[in-house]
Amino acid sequence: MPNDSDLTMSELLKDAPKNWGRWGEDDEFGALNFLDASEALRGVASAHSGKVFTLQTPVGTDKGDPVTLSRHGAIRRQTVDVNSFRTGDRDINPGGSKWADDYFEMFCQGTSQYDGLGHVWYDEQIYNGYSAETTAGGLSKASVAPVGRHGIVGRGVLLDMARYRDKEYLDRFETFGLDDLLECAKEQGVQIEKHDIILIRTGWIPSYFHRDPEEYFHPFSEPGLVYSKELVEWFHDMEIPNLVTDTMGNEITFDPNNGFKLLLHAALMRNLGVTMCELVMMDELGDDCAKDGQYTFLYAAAPIVIEKASGSPVNPIVVK
Known part of the structure; x- marks a missing residue:
């Protein structure tokens, strides 16, 4: 969906709030600065049953991986196995032990992953005004x-938009905004608080594993959150540090109001320093929250520390 107006992202967001300089001119953590020791303890206090959920999307599957069309799925190669010893390619260890080994190649953002704050920009400036x-x-x-060195620990809140709309998964092009998020929270009986880590379930990524890939990808447009001035101001006022979704893009692929792509990456990540986590699986967590009515929990994650990378794989953990 092309941009069918003369409006630019710079013009649209000219009066939008920014957190540049809020934590100093050298800051690279952004809104994660809100997650101090007291926020980690608030997250711990929200865990009651000890039930543990991991949210990573599997990689290297026989079906392939649900990644954007500009990337390819992970490639795993076996480098040592039982046949290596049968053929004599490897020597048996002293004492008789043998081993298996393998090699893994993937895009840094080819599975559940965190974005660095410099991942998306406009006007030739990334987060905090860096060139x-x-x-x-x-x-x-x-x-x-x-982000990997800092880690993310706090109180997470699941907003199950798929279940709120009585769907297994949302449709391509399907949008939701601030009012929808707040109504979903109200129906779930949960109060969103300052500094909460927001997890939004659409069911989209999990649906890949039981759909035809051709149908899943074509035409390519995910469901997702859509930009509004009020939504950005709410993120700013609530000091939300982290947005986590089960889509590849954290937002609607193309904003239906202006045709922009990655508009919320610009307004939330680039301007406010909100860290984004994408491509996770939340179906098991969503089912459990619906059963016990508990939509808040301890959320913890730390992407692999890859120097200079724009993104990095992660396996987030939720403890209820």
Whole structure:
């Protein structure tokens, strides 16, 4: 969906709130700065039963992986196995032990992953006003590495939009906004609080594993959150540190109101420093929350520390 107006992202967001300089001119953590020790303990206090859920989407599956069309799925190669010893390619260890080994190749954002704050920009400036030139050859500023070193621990809140709309998964092109999020929370009986980590379930990524890939990808447009001035101001006022979704893009692929792509990445990540986590699986968590009525929990994640990378794989953990 092309941009069918003369409006630019810079013009649309000219009066939007920013957190640039809020934590100093050298900051690379953004809104994760809100997740201090007291927020980690608030997350711990929201765990009651000890039930554990991991949210990573599997990689290297026989069906392939649900990644954007500009990427390919993970490739795993076996380098050592039982046949290596039968053929004599490997020597048996002293004492008789043998081993298996393998090699793995994938895009840094080819599975459940965190974005670095410099991942998306406009007007030749990334988060905190750093020049876009700092992305040349790798992100020397606001890469995902500081996110991995910082870690993310706090109180998570699941907003189950698929269940709220009585669907297994939302449709391609299907949107929701701030009012929908707040009504979903109200129906679930949960109060969103300042500094909460927001998890939104659409059912989209899990649906890949029981759908025809051709139908899943064509035409390609995910469901998702759509931009509004009120939504951005709410994220700013609530000091939301982290948005987590079960889609590849964290937002509707193309904004239906202007044709922009990655508009919320610009308004939330680039301007407010909200860290984004994409491509996770939430169906098991959603089912359990619907059963016991508990939609808040301890959320913890730490992407792999890859220096200068724009994104990095992660397996988030939820403890209820």
